[in-house]
Amino acid sequence: MAALTNFLATKQTLNLIPITKTTHFYPQFLTNHLSIPSKPKQNPLNSVYSYRRFCKTAATTGAASGVETSKKDERVQKVHSIEEFDAALRAAKNRLVVVEYALSDSDDSSKIYPFMVDLSRNCADVDFILVMGDESEETRKLCAREKIEQVPHFSFYKSMEKIHEEDAIEPDRLVGDVLYYGDSHSAVVQLHSREDVEKLIGEHKADDKLIVLDVGLKHCGPCVKVYPLVLKLSRSMADSAVFARMNGDENESCMQFLRDMNVIEVPTFLFIRDGEIKGRYVGSGKGDLIGEILRYQGVRVTY
Numbered sequence: 553m554a555a556l557t558n559f560l561a562t563k564q565t566l567n568l569i570p571i572t573k574t575t576h577f578y579p580q581f582l583t584n585h586l587s588i589p590s591k592p593k594q595n596p597l598n599s600v601y602s603y604r605r606f607c608k609t610a611a612t613t614g615a616a617s618g619v620e621t622s623k624k625d626e627r628v629q630k631v632h633s634i635e636e637f638d639a640a641l642r643a644a645k646n647r648l649v650v651v652e653y654a655l656s657d658s659d660d661s662s663k664i665y666p667f668m669v670d671l672s673r674n675c676a677d678v679d680f681i682l683v684m685g686d687e688s689e690e691t692r693k694l695c696a697r698e699k700i701e702q703v704p705h706f707s708f709y710k711s712m713e714k715i716h717e718e719d720a721i722e723p724d725r726l727v728g729d730v731l732y733y734g735d736s737h738s739a740v741v742q743l744h745s746r747e748d749v750e751k752l753i754g755e756h757k758a759d760d761k762l763i764v765l766d767v768g769l770k771h772c773g774p775c776v777k778v779y780p781l782v783l784k785l786s787r788s789m790a791d792s793a794v795f796a797r798m799n800g801d802e803n804e805s806c807m808q809f810l811r812d813m814n815v816i817e818v819p820t821f822l823f824i825r826d827g828e829i830k831g832r833y834v835g836s837g838k839g840d841l842i843g844e845i846l847r848y849q850g851v852r853v854t855y
Contacts, residue, residue, distance in 0.1 A: 627672035628680045633690040634697060637683070641712050644679045648734035649709040651681040653700045660720070661704045667723040671730055678734045708733050716771060725776070732779045733770075739786035740766070741796040745805040746812075749798070753827050756794055762849050763824040766797040767815050774836035775819045781838050785845065792849060823848040 631637045641649055652668055654661035665682070672680040685695040685703060698707065708716040708729065716733055718725070736742065743749055749765070756763055766782050768775030779797075786795035800810040800818070813822065821833045821841060825848070833844040 625669040625672065628669055628682050630682050630684070631694075632688065634694045637681070637694055640679070640681055641709055644709070646711050647677060647679055648730070648736075649679045649681060650730060650734075651683060651707045651709065653683045653685050653695060653698070653703055653705040653707070655686050655703050656684060657686075658703050664704045664721065664723065664726065667726055671727065675730055675734065677736065678730060728776045728780055731783055732776045735779075735783060738783055739790055739795065740783055741794065743796050743798040743806075744802060746809050747805075749796075749809065752794070752796055753824060757827055760825070762793045762830075762845070763822075764793055764795045764845060765822040765824060766795065766819060767810060767813070767822065768797070768799055768819045769801050770799050772818050778819055778836040778838065778841065781841065785842070789845070793845065821845075 629640055631640055637651075650668070650671075652661075652665065654665065668680055668682075672678070683691055683694060685691055685700060702719050704721065705719050706717065706721050706726065706729070707714055710733070716729065718729065721729070741752060743752065743765075752763065764782075764785075766775075766779070782795055782797070785793075789795075798806055798809065800806050800815070813820075817834050819834070819836055821844070823830045823832065823844070830848050831844070833841055835841070
């Protein structure tokens with residue numbers, strides 16, 4: 553097995569075969585398109601009655617689905633104009649900002665909103681914003697600027713930059729996205745360059761810990777899907793393993809690392825110990841990943 557430190561030192565250049573296990577960045581749907589009319593509707597949905605009806609429906613739906621909700625969702629900031637929206641993004645600085653675009657009469661919007669409220673209570677390092685697309689002419693202009701065509705629509709921002717967006721999202725995917733794009737203070741070490749990888753290897757050469765390096769892409773569906781498990785394992789296996797993550801499309805150094813490691817599909821998990829690559833697992837199967845980690849830790853696994 554090739555020694556990783558020696559392999560890195562050679563800085564070989566390999567052709568990166570197109571990575572296949574990704575989801576479409578802009579999924580296409582045929583229904584629930586968000587209309588941005590030039591004039592407000594009669595009985596506009598920005599009325600107090602409509603907004604309260606939306607919140608009441610969301611709270612009722614959350615209770616019915618087993619999600620704890622309360623009347624106070626103060627951690628979800630409601631914005632009512634382009635100016636308020638931009639100010640909220642600026643105030644967040646480099647924190648993750650999760651924006652839900654909703655409609656007052658959308659059942660899907662009402663169903664997902666309680667989950668966002670619940671996440672807002674548990675993710676103190678993430679900012680949450682709600683935009684009611686049919687609330688007023690100002691929110692219609694905001695949706696038009698952001699090219700929102702259907703709801704519920706979620707956009708993820710960092711440092712004023714949109715880093716991800718999805719339509720028709722399910723609660724479990726929303727949780728996964730928030731963890732994946734906002735996880736900056738967990739037991740999973742975030743790597744941003746080849747030098748970061750070398751430093752991590754050097755730090756754990758003597759402690760006999762297995763390094764599990766999760767290599768993916770920012771908009772890879774399977775990468776997002778498996779990440780909550782990676783996060784959980786990083787905590788439960790902290791005594792015997794070190795978990796790290798690198799997004800290949802973060803910068804050129806990361807992409808070059810993927811080429812050097814001959815990563816052709818994502819997610820790919822590299823298993824490293826004593827400065828050597830012991831093996832790899834390609835895929836997002838949770839049971840298979842756990843089995844591979846245990847195997848490279850020296851635990852006998854039978855199927």
